[in-house]
Amino acid sequence: MLTITEKNMERFNELLSAYYTTNDMSEIKLFLYEHAISGIDFEPEKRRESERSR
Numbered sequence: 001m002l003t004i005t006e007k008n009m010e011r012f013n014e015l016l017s018a019y020y021t022t023n024d025m026s027e028i029k030l031f032l033y034e035h036a037i038s039g040i041d042f043e044p045e046k047r048r049e050s051e052r053s054r
Helices: 006-022 026-035 044-052
Strands: none
Touching: 006 026
């Protein structure tokens, strides 16, 4: 589940606007992983390694 809290809304909107402008999702993706995803624990290094092996 994604939840953007009120305290993070302004930054989220800035990142979303930047994504729409540049089509670069790296910053908003990191923001979402760090601040908006709840109920799932990610292990970024292992996930990245499995993506590389595909």
